[in-house]
Amino acid sequence: KDLHDADGNKIDRAPNPMELLTITVPQAVLPGDMIRACKEGLVNLYKNDGSSKTVRA
Numbered sequence: 001k002d003l004h005d006a007d008g009n010k011i012d013r014a015p016n017p018m019e020l021l022t023i024t025v026p027q028a029v030l031p032g033d034m035i036r037a038c039k040e041g042l043v044n045l046y047k048n049d050g051s052s053k054t055v056r057a
Helices: none
Strands: 034-039 042-046 052-056
Antiparallel strands (some): 034 042
8 A cells, every 4th residue: 555656646556667666564664675566465575684574565
């Protein structure tokens, strides 16, 4: 939920690779962290230390 494009417009999907987006997630995301879609409503958060966590977005 709360997925927005680079211009701040609310969108329901992100079909373009490397597109700049904003999304609300339930934990802190730091510079250098990587977020990848896992399946509908879930994202994987990858930390610089190699750890990862799947959360509902």
